[in-house]
Amino acid sequence: MLNIAFIAHDRKKEEIVNFVIAYEHVFVGNTLYSTGTTGQRIMENTKLSIHRFLSGPLGGDQQIGALIAQNEMDLVIFLRDPLMAQPHEPDITALLRLCDVHGIPVATNVATAEILVRALDRGDFGWRELVDLHRPRLGV
Numbered sequence: 001m002l003n004i005a006f007i008a009h010d011r012k013k014e015e016i017v018n019f020v021i022a023y024e025h026v027f028v029g030n031t032l033y034s035t036g037t038t039g040q041r042i043m044e045n046t047k048l049s050i051h052r053f054l055s056g057p058l059g060g061d062q063q064i065g066a067l068i069a070q071n072e073m074d075l076v077i078f079l080r081d082p083l084m085a086q087p088h089e090p091d092i093t094a095l096l097r098l099c100d101v102h103g104i105p106v107a108t109n110v111a112t113a114e115i116l117v118r119a120l121d122r123g124d125f126g127w128r129e130l131v132d133l134h135r136p137r138l139g140v
C-alpha cells in the first residue's frame, strides 16, 4: 500500500477528477491525500476516501510537503496550471523541490501521471519499499 497525493490548480481540477475516475481501480486500497478543494472534487466524483489537507493557498501544499520530508509520500500527482500565476507560488516550488530532494516520483501533467499510474498498476513501485529499508518511515 502506497501513500499518494493528488493536487490540482483550479483550471486542472476537471482533468484530475477525470484522471482519478479512469484509474480509480488502481488508486483504491492505497492511502490517498490531497489539498482541500482537489480532494473534495475527487470525493464528490468517486468512491475513494481521501485525507484532505488545507486548500493550497492556505498551506495545503506545505502540509503535503511535510509528509514528503518525513518520507511518508510515495507518489505525487500535481497538475499545475502553467499559464496562471498562483498567490502561493513559493509553496508550490517548495513542494516540488522536496520531491527532488527525497527522490519522490512526481507528475506535473496528466501525460506523466498516466505513465506513473500504469507503472503503479504493474507493481513497478516495489523499489520504494527497498528504499524504505534504508530510510525507515518516521511516522507523523
Ligand SMILES: O=C(CO)COP(=O)(O)O
Pocket (backbone or CB within 6 Å): 007, 008, 009, 010, 034, 035, 036, 037, 038, 039, 054, 055, 056, 057, 060, 061, 086, 092
Ligand atoms: O492550490 C493548490 C495547489 O497549489 C490546490 O489547492 P486546492 O486543492 O485547495 O484547490
